[in-house]
Amino acid sequence: MAATMVATPVATAKADASTKTLSFTTGRAVPYGSTLFICVAASSSTAAPTFTISAAGGLTWAQDATSFVVSVAQSVVFSAPVTLTAGLPSGTTLTVTVAASDAALARWAGAVMEASSVLQAAYVDRVATATGGSTSKAPSVADTIATAQADELLLGVFATPANPVFTGTTPAGVAWTTVASAGASANKQVIVAHKPLSATGVQTVGGTTDIQATWQGCLVTYKGGAPPTPPPEVQAVVSGAVATNHLDAAAKKITLTTTRDVPAGSSLVLALGCSAVAVLSNFTVSDSRGASWRLDAKEEITSNVLVAVLSAPLVARLVSGSVVTVTCDQSLARWSATLMEITGTQQAAGYVDRVVTATGGTASTTPSVVDTVATAQANEIVFGAFALPATPVFTEGAGYTLNPGAASTAATANKQVALEHKVLTSIGTQTANGTLDTSAAWAGVLVTYKAGDPLPQSTGEWVLRSGRLVIVPQQQVLRSGSLR
Secondary structure, eight states: OGGGGOOEEEEEEEESSOBSEEEEEOSSOBOTTOEEEEEEEEEOOSSOOOEEEEETTOOOOEEEEEEEETTTEEEEEEEEEOOOTTOBOTTOEEEEEEOTTSOOBSOEEEEEEEESSBOSSSOEEEEEEEEEOTTOSOOEEEEEEEOSSSSEEEEEEEEEESSSOEEEEESTTOEEEEEEOOSSSSOEEEEEEEEEOOSOOEEEEEEEESSOOOEEEEEEEEEBOOOOOOOOOOOOEEEEEEEEEEESSOEEEEEEEOSSOBOTTOEEEEEEEEEOOSSOOOEEEEETTOOOOEEEEEEEOTTSEEEEEEEEEOSSOBOTTOEEEEEEEEEESOEEEEEEEEESBOOSTTOEEEEEEEEEEEEESOOEEEOOSOOSSSSEEEEEEEEEESSSOEEEOTTOEEEEEEEOOSSSSOEEEEEEEEEOOSOOOOEEEEEESSOEEEEEEEEEEEBOOOOOOOOEEEEEETTEEEEEEGGGOEETTEEO
16 A cells, blocks of 8 residues: 555645745645645744645635744644545635734745645554754754654655755655745745654654755654545436516516425526616515525616526425525516526535626627636536616527526516536636627626535424424324325
8 A cells, every 4th residue: 555655745835925825726636535744944933833724615624734943944844634536626826824813924835745645534643853953963852762653654854955865865766856935035845744654662753954054843743544435426417497487567576486396405597687777776586494594696787788697505395385485685677587496416515616806888799707717626517697678589508408487578678697507527717708789788697616515404394383384204294184
């Protein structure tokens, strides 16, 4: 197993001026089940700082070791298992940040390493640190206790000034990665040793420098283990329309009646195309199941058209004939609405990924909403919703599927909502667009929803008993004179 625990570089970075952050951009994808290590050398102040690490996907980072000398330098080792099913994509930014209450660090240098077959929990075994004064030419960290198992990964991290030339000597066969800052003065370099171990024993890591220099060193060993099996990937799917409706007269609300059951674990996406007023409008939604609705995106051209997308995860079944009510804080002259069901999407907080809006105040035949930031994961659903006058015929953009829309049918000033979707299979920037057969002003939004596991689901039905709503098993609910 040790051969598969070789650490390989993923990214390097340096900071040549005083700053509180050091950012890395991954140069390749990192698969699920691997472990990432961030090894940093930096200037130090009067107290050891508190670090945090941020990265797309929310990896859980730990600070495994630090070697600190006041007002000289410090070496620090962080690690995080890659628990994202799709892995960490190439181009991901990892940022190490010093706490706001701590001083900025004058110089930084760092390397990000990746290894597979490291245990994903309780994986740190041995930790040792050491420092060397200005007369040292032999940086070395020696542990005094043997490793717990044969197959472990050894990491050694040294912080030195940037000018010594380092030669690794211990242990035999160890590989080294070096990164140095390049400011006008007081530069730092990080020297990272990495070697898969194949026998238990007391570990030492070190080498020699061509000139005397201070150094701060850490030794950490990580336990090997069988790589985890990726969980089955949840596939996001648009299951189809649930309801549509329109209003031809001014009103503050619109209702939609579901034409079929929507099971617990699904989510609802509601798109609106309405008249806009001079004051910005806001919406709320309610339904017979008490789902938690949120306004995901909204855009409008004042006194012209307004588009909005709202969503709610369902933890209890919404039966056919249920009423969904959308309420606005303004009276709107025309309404059009369509309600869709999606499955296989996350339902916990953070299920909405990308949101972008745009308008076409000057009439055109090519409505388009362009995002410039990549989606957080490969498996997502992107919706494009457009509010338009009722007369243009909307044709969906390339790669999209057109969903049932709606349009008001009054004598004049009608509005329609056009909705399209696409199921994504790779990370990237998205554009929601289409074409119109006649020029028109438009307002558009793009929203992406992450695939993932649903919330815990209710296995019963909400029923009014003795003036209170309670959940009872579905088989005990009386419908049309019979138990169902």
